[in-house]
Amino acid sequence: MKVPFIDILRYENGFYETVVKQTADLIKNGHFVGGPIVGQFEKNLNTYTQAKFSLGCANGTDAIQVALRAAGVDKNDKVMIPDMTFWATFEAVVNVGAIPYTLDVSRETLHLTLAAVKEGVEKFNPKALILVHLYGWACPETLEIRQYCKEKNVLVIEDCAQAVGTKINNESIIASAEVATTSFYPAKVLGASGDAGGIFSKSEEVIKTSKILLNHGRTGHYDHGLIGWNSRLGAYEATFLDLALPHLDAKLESRRATCEHYRNNIKNPALKFIAPASNVWENGYLSVAVMDPAARPAFIEYLKAHDIGYGTVYPGAMSEQPGAAAHLGGKITHGHADWISKAVINLPCFAYMTKEEVAYVVNTVNAYK
Numbered sequence: 001m002k003v004p005f006i007d008i009l010r011y012e013n014g015f016y017e018t019v020v021k022q023t024a025d026l027i028k029n030g031h032f033v034g035g036p037i038v039g040q041f042e043k044n045l046n047t048y049t050q051a052k053f054s055l056g057c058a059n060g061t062d063a064i065q066v067a068l069r070a071a072g073v074d075k076n077d078k079v080m081i082p083d084m085t086f087w088a089t090f091e092a093v094v095n096v097g098a099i100p101y102t103l104d105v106s107r108e109t110l111h112l113t114l115a116a117v118k119e120g121v122e123k124f125n126p127k128a129l130i131l132v133h134l135y136g137w138a139c140p141e142t143l144e145i146r147q148y149c150k151e152k153n154v155l156v157i158e159d160c161a162q163a164v165g166t167k168i169n170n171e172s173i174i175a176s177a178e179v180a181t182t183s184f185y186p187a188k189v190l191g192a193s194g195d196a197g198g199i200f201s202k203s204e205e206v207i208k209t210s211k212i213l214l215n216h217g218r219t220g221h222y223d224h225g226l227i228g229w230n231s232r233l234g235a236y237e238a239t240f241l242d243l244a245l246p247h248l249d250a251k252l253e254s255r256r257a258t259c260e261h262y263r264n265n266i267k268n269p270a271l272k273f274i275a276p277a278s279n280v281w282e283n284g285y286l287s288v289a290v291m292d293p294a295a296r297p298a299f300i301e302y303l304k305a306h307d308i309g310y311g312t313v314y315p316g317a318m319s320e321q322p323g324a325a326a327h328l329g330g331k332i333t334h335g336h337a338d339w340i341s342k343a344v345i346n347l348p349c350f351a352y353m354t355k356e357e358v359a360y361v362v363n364t365v366n367a368y369k
């Protein structure tokens with residue numbers, strides 16, 4: 001049996017046909033950029049995430065850039081980010097002219113801790129923090145970090161690219177954030193058929209400014225109040241996403257069940273599965289385990305030999321990327337992000353995996369010696 005790391009083509013019955021029909025309508029009606037479907041998707045997304053205000057944009061990296069600018073991050077401002085994240089978090093800071101500072105993450109939870117944020121604030125005196133929620137989880141100390149940053153006047157922008165549908169204390173992580181962003185890259189839990197992203201906020205001001213920034217700084221059709229750029233969500237992607245949204249809960253349930261099944265049924269001592277904190281409701285984006293870094297290459301070869309796909313999300317710390325050196329303002333490291341990058345292993349996890357596929361992965365990994 002062959003089990004890929006991810007298969008994004010398991011559409012629900014009738015989904016493909018409806019997308020094709022509605023795409024044909026868009027072309028007939030000349031709705032290419034904007035049009036009613038973009039507003040409709042934004043409204044439905046707002047209802048799903050329970051955010052106060054939601055906006056679509058071109059991709060998850062732009063979403064962070066727009067949000068940083070709209071929240072008030074300016075040229076040469078210091079912005080702290082976790083050392084374990086996707087490169088876009090780092091890039092976004094540099095692209096808005098600010099300076100990234102990396103903080104180490106916990107070896108146990110793989111996320112930032114309140115203690116790490118405190119140390120960073122005291123050492124760097126930053127303008128903002130990008131709090132990243134990885135693997136479909138939420139950073140366990142999110143509420144404490146938000147509160148502390150509020151007291152210290154540090155802006156918090158939350159990168160929820162992997163956390164659509166994730167909850168903390170029974171509340172949508174996106175809704176409870178002051179400013180949050182996401183990605184609808186096809187492999188995400190709510191994936192478009194190309195690039196797309198979203199920006200969310202409790203502040204009407206942040207959303208108003210975001211809307212201007214992502215549409216050429218427009219304050220009128222030919223009035224440009226700000227230097228923005230073009231990061232509009234296209235009508236086609238909005239159509240695809242709006243049709244995918246009603247299926248999202250079923251997809252998350254399916255993914256969560258796989259993550260839980262692995263944690264409960266893979267007993268091989270070579271792998272240590274990590275679960276989100278008990279107050280976090282995961283969306284099942286990724287299954288996460290760690291293993292002895294020296295043992296990982298052989299295990300990967302074993303997976304390959306048995307036709308099982310895998311991930312190593314992420315295989316390097318941000319501060320160690322070749323592109324980082326010229327821009328990094330400073331870092332606090334205890335070697336954890338670096339260790340995680342060599343120890344992490346992700347088993348196949350995607351919506352609508354079959355029982356047979358999951359069982360094959362479990363049995364194959366349990367048989368590994």
Ligand SMILES: Cc1ncc(COP(=O)(O)O)c(C=O)c1O
Nearest residue numbers: 059060061086088161183184185
């Ligand atoms: C944590 C994180 N931040 C940002 C992004 C960037 O999103 P996009 O690829 O849509 O630009 C991604 C997605 O790849 C991500 O996983």
